Amino acid sequence: MPGTVGRVPTPSAPVSGAPTASDAAALVLHHPWAQTPLGPPEAWDPALRAVIDLMLGSPVPMALSYGDDLVLVYNDGYAELIGGKHPAAFGRPSAEVFGELWALPGVGDVVGRVYRLGEPFLEKETTLPVSRTGTGTVEQAVFTRGYSAVRDSGGDIVGVLTVAAETTQVTEQLQSLSELASALSGTLTLDDVARVALRSALTSFDADQVGFAVDDGPGWRAVRRVRGELLDEADERLPPLWRRWPADAGTPMTVAAETGRPSFTPDGQPLLATAVDRHDQKVRAVAALPLRTSSLRGALTVAYREAHPWTAAERALLAASAELVAQAAERARRFENQHGTAQLLQRSMLPEHLPDLPRLRVAARYDPGVDGNAAGGDFYDAFLMPDGGLGIVLGDVAGHDVQAAARMGQVRAALRALALSQSQPDAVLTGLDRLVGSLGAEGRTDELFVTVVFGVIEPDRELMTLSSAGHPAPLLRRCSADGDPVAEYLEIPTGPPLGLGGTRTSTSVPFSPGDTLLLYSDGVIERRRQSLAAGLTDLAAAVAGAASGDPRALCAVATAAVAGATEDDVAVLAVEHVLTPSxxxxxxxxxxxxxxxxxxxxxxxxxxxxxxxxxxxxxxxxxxxxxxxxxxxxxxxxxxxxxxxxxxxxxxxxxxxxxxxxxxxxxxxxxxxxxxxxxxxxxxxxxxxxxxxxxxxxxxxxxxxxxx
Structure with missing residues (x-):
């Protein structure tokens, strides 16, 4: 840099080689310094001139606070930080420029202490409002600020140099890492992990394309997201669109997954040989991070359509993200395996197909509770009786484990066997009570309880006969005289749960064309911190307000009727007596x-x-x-x-x-x-x-x- 400030040059040329004019340099050149504590430029100490030249030539925000009044001299980067205070702040005391802000702890007192004592000070992080050039918007940016004493040629302290380095991007990326960890903690399946990982990578790295792959037999299955891809709320509920890749696909993703080694391509055509569409063909830079755990192999990729030098900070952040995703993917795979086994056991004990009758429509639905990792004891069934009626049942065996599911299967099979030989519901439940008692004695437990409602529907007689053992009352949707549907709970005597003995009774209720009967488990109506009566009221209102009495639609309405999550399994069975055969x-x-x-x-x-x-x-x-x-x-x-x-x-x-x-x-x-x-x-x-x-x-x- 030149030796005199009187010939202040433009700052150093940018990387492009084209010189750039500097507003701050012009201010230094033309400011009436003789009227300030600095005095005329020709009298400035050489050490002071060197500091000002260095400051003006730097793209990093810098400011010199000179003399006892801490008069401000700064460069263009610092001018952007102080926004509207520039250019009036130039050559004025810092306390006047910043007003009340200067009196806050950690602001003026820090500069004053460095000026008095000469000890440097590093402020690791602070948030400042910044007016972005070209946009006119004011953003909150994160900076690290360092303060150093400026000495003249004789070694005396004449001011304080403030250097502010913006760390907004690093801070945002670290924040995104925290958010990624939080989001992954709520994932259960690999589909969930893929959604979270791709969404996070796309936004955190401002990428054009991201990918996620896991091992699948001898090969891989992968899913990707592309910048600008339109995904609405409904699409997010669908499983991700997975593609299968052979073991020897040779893509950066599959190579990283296979070898366990990361790769970083700053420029080229890394996906051209294996491109599936124009999006892959346009990729010039790609990073592939392996996902490795004791039971899972995979990879996470981040790609750009322009050349992209992978900085050390980016590589570290990618590695940390991949580690979080790998652990979440392993948990998800373990959950899916356990969940799949439990649910397969559960569903294999439920009827795969329900009867298809001319005058009766039947539908059922079963949803596992919050802990879908365990089998439950809820069950339903519908079957033809020897006399032409339809037998219907919905019950709940206490417990949420494999043993509960196994007992559920025994109870369901026994009930059907008893019903086929004895059509009266109360007699069927009486026989079933003895079986449950026997199972409890065999298992040496007093905690085997089963609630169940069983009925027989006779469409020709427009009649149904029901009997209950400790189960919630059935709900009947009828068409009223004015045409508006009404839903009412049937007053059926509720005996004790099965396994406790007691007397069972049957009740006959008219079941006319246009009516729909709904049987449900207590998971439909029970919620924490809410009364059972409120749940029953919500269910009846939802069923009455449904668009039609179609059983499948009512099952969906019933499972969503009561707000809030349930920790219990949910089972519903609906039967409609149709007005006209469909x-x-x-x-x-x-x-x-x-x-x-x-x-x-x-x-x-x-x-x-x-x-x-x-x-x-x-x-x-x-x-x-x-x-x-x-x-x-x-x-x-x-x-x-x-x-x-x-x-x-x-x-x-x-x-x-x-x-x-x-x-x-x-x-x-x-x-x-x-x-x-x-x-x-x-x-x-x-x-x-x-x-x-x-x-x-x-x-x-x-x-x-x-x-x-």
Whole structure:
């Protein structure tokens, strides 16, 4: 730098080589210094001139507080920090410039102490408002500030140099690491971990593309997110779109997952050889971090479409993020294995198919409680009686473990056997009581309690007969005289739970066309810090206010009727006595790219033949096409579409029967239409829901028929 401030130069040229004008340098050149404690520039001490030259040539925010009044001289970076106080602050005492702020602890007193004692001071972190150049916005930025004494050629202290280094990005990234850890702590499945990891990596590193992969048999399955990809709330509820990669795929992701070594490519075409689309082709820089635990291998990738030098800080942050994701993925895999075993045991003891009768529609739903890692004792069943009636049962065996599930299976099987030989519900429960008592004695436990409600429905007689053993009262939805539905709890004598002896009684209740009966477990109505009466009231109100009495829709309504989470399992069974027999049809859908088109043509023709209104056909076909696409994308196996039409409503369901991820890449590209997803179903249907089954899941929707 030149030796005299009278010839103040422009700051050092930027990396581009083009010189840049400096506002602060111009102020130094033209300021009337003779009227300030610094005096005329030609009289400045050489050491002072050197400090000012250094300050003006630096892109880092710097300020010199000179003399007893701590008069301010600063560069352009510091001018940006003080915003509107510039340029009036130039050459004025610091106490005047900053006013009340200067008197706060840790501000003026720090500068004054360094000036008096000459001891440097480092302020590790402080938050300051910054006016960003070009945007006009004021942001809260994080800085580390250092204070050093400035001495003249004779060694006397003549001022204090303040250097402020912005650490906002580092602070934000550390904050994002904390937020990532918090978000991962709430994940249960690998789908959950993938969503959290991809969302965090995309925002924390301001990346163009991120990926997540885990081992899957001999190969890998991976999922990615791309900047600008539209995901609505409904899409977030769907499983991520996993792709399968062979063991020798050779991508940076799979290589890192296989070898356990990270890789950082600052520039090139690292994904070109294995690109699946234009997004991969445009990637120039990619970091691949391995995910390694005792039972899981995988990788996390972050990519950019421009060259990107991977700094040491970024590499450390990526490594820390990958470690958190790996631990969460291992927990999720362990949970999925245990959860899958427990739920398979649970569901294998429940009926896979319910009876299909001309005048009765039957639906059921089972949801595990908050701790879905354990099997429970809730159960339901519906079966044909020898005399042509329909036997229905819903019960709850105390406990949430494998033993409870096993006992549930025994009780359900015994009840069906007793019912097939003795049709009176009270007699069936009396016999079942002896069995439960015997099981308790055999297990040497006094804690085997079973609540159950069992009934027989005779549609020809428009009658149902029910008996209860300590179970919540059944709920009946009826059509009132004015046409508005009402829901009322049936007054059925509630005997003691099974296994405690006691007398059982049966009660007969009219069950007319248009009525729907709902049986439910206590997990539907019980919530912490809420009375049971409030839960019963909410359930009755929700059932009465449902769009129709369709059993599948009422099961969905019932499970969501009471606000708040339940820690218990939830089971519901609904039976509707239909006014008019419905018409139904079904189609097996192969996992092929043309399947959605075939479903659309088949369904359009079928509904037109049934003379369904055109506006309903259009909406129903569109929704069914979406559900079929999602089933093929996320289950990867053949699906089954079922339509059921009654005078008042159309019910459509799409069931898959496998696990996600086996659709090929070509099929994925052809079928991809996730942008609308379940949001479209919500908008066009009157009710919709998802039902887990023994093998896979079912998504359904209901549309009311105008004038039906």
């Amino acid at each position: 018409r139904s049809a079904s189609m097996e859908v192969p996992a092929e790219p043309t399947a959605p088109s075939r479903v659309r043509h088949w369904m359009s023709a079928q509904l037109a033949a049934w003379q369904v209104p055109e506006q309903v056909i259009g909406a129903a076909v569109l929704c069914t096409s979406e559900l079929t696409t999602n089933a093929l994308l996320h289950a990867g196996t053949a699906a089954r579409v079922e339509i059921d039409l009654s005078p008042e409503r159309l019910l459509v369901s799409v069931a898959d029967s496998g696990t996600r991820g086996t659709v090929t890449r070509a099929q994925t590209d052809t079928l991809s239409s996730r942008g609308r997803g379940l949001g479209l179903i919500e908008e066009l249907s009157d009710a919709w829901g998802t039902d887990p089954t023994v093998r896979g899941s079912t998504v359904w929707f209901e549309m009311l028929i105008p004038g039906g």
